[in-house]
Amino acid sequence: MEVVILENEDAVAELGAQRIFELVKKKPNAVLGLATGSTPIAMYKKIISFYESKVVSFGDIVTFNLDEYIGITADNSQSYRYFMNRELFDAIDIEQQNTHLPVCGAGENPREIGAAYEQSIVDAGGIDLQILGIGSNGHIGFNEPGCSLSSRTRVKTLTQSTVRDNNHLFGPNECQPHLAMTMGIATILDSRRTILLATGSQKAAAVRHAIEGSISSGCPATALQMHERVTFILDEAAASSLENKSYYRWAHHQNRSLVEQFGNFHEVVEPDSY
Ligand code: PGA
Numbered sequence: 001m002e003v004v005i006l007e008n009e010d011a012v013a014e015l016g017a018q019r020i021f022e023l024v025k026k027k028p029n030a031v032l033g034l035a036t037g038s039t040p041i042a043m044y045k046k047i048i049s050f051y052e053s054k055v056v057s058f059g060d061i062v063t064f065n066l067d068e069y070i071g072i073t074a075d076n077s078q079s080y081r082y083f084m085n086r087e088l089f090d091a092i093d094i095e096q097q098n099t100h101l102p103v104c105g106a107g108e109n110p111r112e113i114g115a116a117y118e119q120s121i122v123d124a125g126g127i128d129l130q131i132l133g134i135g136s137n138g139h140i141g142f143n144e145p146g147c148s149l150s151s152r153t154r155v156k157t158l159t160q161s162t163v164r165d166n167n168h169l170f171g172p173n174e175c176q177p178h179l180a181m182t183m184g185i186a187t188i189l190d191s192r193r194t195i196l197l198a199t200g201s202q203k204a205a206a207v208r209h210a211i212e213g214s215i216s217s218g219c220p221a222t223a224l225q226m227h228e229r230v231t232f233i234l235d236e237a238a239a240s241s242l243e244n245k246s247y248y249r250w251a252h253h254q255n256r257s258l259v260e261q262f263g264n265f266h267e268v269v270e271p272d273s274y
Contacts, residue, residue: 001211001224001225001227001230001231001232002230002231002232002251002252002255003211003231003232003234003239003242003248003251003252004231004232004233004234004248004252005234005235005236005239005242005245005248005249005252006233006234006235006236007235007236008199008235008236009042009199009200009235010042011235012042012043012197012198012199012233012234012235013040013042013043013045013046013197014046015233016040016043016046016131016195016197016233017043017046017047017050019129019195019231020032020043020047020129020131021047021050021055021056023128023129024056024057024058024061025055025056027128028057028059028060028061029060029061029062030061030062030128030129031061031062031063031064031121031124031125031126031127031128032061032062032063032064032127032128032129032130032131033063033064033065033066033127033129033130033131033183033188033191033194034063034064034065034066034084034088034131035065035066035131035132035133035141035197036065036066036067036080036083036084036087037133039133039197039198039199040087040131040133040197041087043131043197044087044088047088047092048088048091048092051091051092051093052091057093058092058093058094059093059094059095060098061094061098062098062099062100062124063084063094063098063099063100064100064101064117064120064121064124064127064183065080065084065099065100065101065102066130066132066140066141066142066182066183066188067080067101067102067141067142067180067181067182067183068080068081068101068102068103068104068180068181069177069179069180070104070110070155070177070179070180070181071175071177071179072175072177073105074103078169078170078174078176078177080101081101081103084099084101100117100120102114102117102153102181102182102183103181104155104181110154110155110181111154113153113181114152114153114154114155114181115152115153117153117181117183118152118153118187121187121190126190126191126192127190127191127192128191128192128193129191129192129193129194129195130188130191130193130194130195131194131195131197132188132194132195132196132197132221132224133196133197133198134196134198134203134206134207134210134221135161135162135165135206136161136165136202136203136205136206137159137161137162137165137206137219138206138209138210138218138219138220138221138222139159139162139220139221140185140188140196140220140221140223140224141182141183141184141188142156142158142162142180142181142182143156143182143183143184143185143188143220144156144157144158144159144162144220145159145217145218145219145220146217146218147184147185147217147220148184148185148217149185149186149215149217149220149223150184150185150186151184151185151186151187152183152184152186152187153181153182153183153184153187154181154182154184155179155180155181156179156180156181156182157178157179158177158178158179158180163176163178185220185223188223188224188227189223189224189226189227191227192229193229193230193231194224194227194229194230194231195230195231195232195233196210196221196224196230196231196232196233197233197234198232198233198234198235198238199234199235199237199238200235200237200238201237201238201240203237203238204237204238204239204240204241205241206219206221207232207234207238207239207241207242208241208242208243209221209222210222210224210225210232211225211232211242212242212243212244
């Protein structure tokens with residue numbers, strides 16, 4: 001596991017965008033796993049800046065989002081399709097048909113939708129880099145506490161705490177969904193590389209549990225401890241409850257020395273990672 005602690009939210013967004021940018025430059029037809037929520041918005045803005053300075057094209061990039069609400073349609077401003085179009089896709093040269101979300105429309109069978117989503121990921125060659133946020137209850141995607149750690153894309157009922165955390169995003173006359181399709185934990189663990197972004201003190205307890213706690217479905221993000229190439233990019237507030245903070249800073253410093261000596265750390269250490 002790589003744990004990177006940075007001074008603020010802007011630095012977290014910058015490093016996340018930089019990692020995506022490096023991948024897209026190296027593999028222009030990479031498969032990205034993307035996340036919604038408030039955390040990645042600043043990173044998406046940085047990616048748009050890279051794109052606008054014409055240093056990178058997303059023309060051959062394929063994306064799979066982690067999750068989508070059930071019961072609202074793509075044209076609803078609360079849908080994750082709408083969010084992704086607004087925050088990223090409409091501002092870059094990505095092809096809409098290459099962008100995927102696990103959408104389960106009215107009358108469709110969620111089991112079939114989940115199985116088809118898994119198959120599309122396999123058919124695309126697997127996810128090269130999965131971006132994640134983390135819920136204050138330790139969820140990743142909408143894999144809520146108590147979920148199977150070997151789960152695949154399926155329907156999940158949101159916990160009361162998730163509904164509460166997201167309640168401020170819904171207006172008084174808007175219906176807040178309590179069901180979602182989400183990639184499973186096993187789907188996430190299949191990605192070749194994963195980056196979890198977390199900012200703010202409201203994430204500190206979940207981050208501590210995810211990185212330093214015992215692996216348990218009670219905190220689904222602990223499953224990432226079994227991922228071979230996972231990076232946690234945290235601001236100071238989100239990292240504030242970690243016990244081994246000084247070690248993570250030291251290890252990150254060492255990794256940067258490796259980059260200076262040998263070039264790109266990830267190429268040096270993991271030549272076949274993409
Ligand atoms: P947030 O959500 O980025 O809005 O905090 C993260 C998550 O619930 O995964």
